[in-house]
Amino acid sequence: KNEVEQSPQNLTAQEGEFITINCSYSVGISALHWLQQHPGGGIVSLFMLSSGKKKHGRLIATINIQEKHSSLHITASHPRDSAVYICAVRHSGGGADGLTFGKGTHLIIQP
């Protein structure tokens, strides 16, 4: 079983819909990241969370440490939101700061 599981793997929605992408992890973490990767390949860091909720524009990220679960929401989705969204965690307890990644959610927003 992967340490970081994302669902759904693929999601196609209509413009304007509310989008939710889920991430579950099985290890202790000090931080969880949501990343966006566009077809050109570049990766953009959207959020870093260790507790609670963060909002940036139409994007909202939440995390429940007790349940080891995080969600990324997109309100009023737009075709330019089409990308792969990747959840990644940094393990707690010191040591390596490298991230462990989920497989990603491939989101397509149709006009």
Add this chain to the structure above:
Amino acid sequence: DSGVTQTPKHLITATGQRVTLRCSPRSGDLSVYWYQQSLDQGLQFLIQYYNGEERAKGNILERFSAQQFPDLHSELNLSSLELGDSALYFCASSAMGFNYGYTFGSGTRLTVV
């Protein structure tokens, strides 16, 4: 422009060869991370440097090595290349190893033929 510069953007080379990928971190960032993204394995952490010193190793093969120089730029050396090494290689930097966000470079696409 994220502030993290990776060169080259694309690289095509033959099996058995050696290549060097370069990364310049965002100004002021002391930590540099290397990641590999392949179709079958997804994104994987390779290695981290902090202020010139190796800090952590992930799934890095013995044929691969890296270093961070006094000016904080980093190089990832890949030798005895195999077809399976074809992947996107990303560099990321952060201000410190801890509780700071990452900034990713645009990646180097390596194709081994």
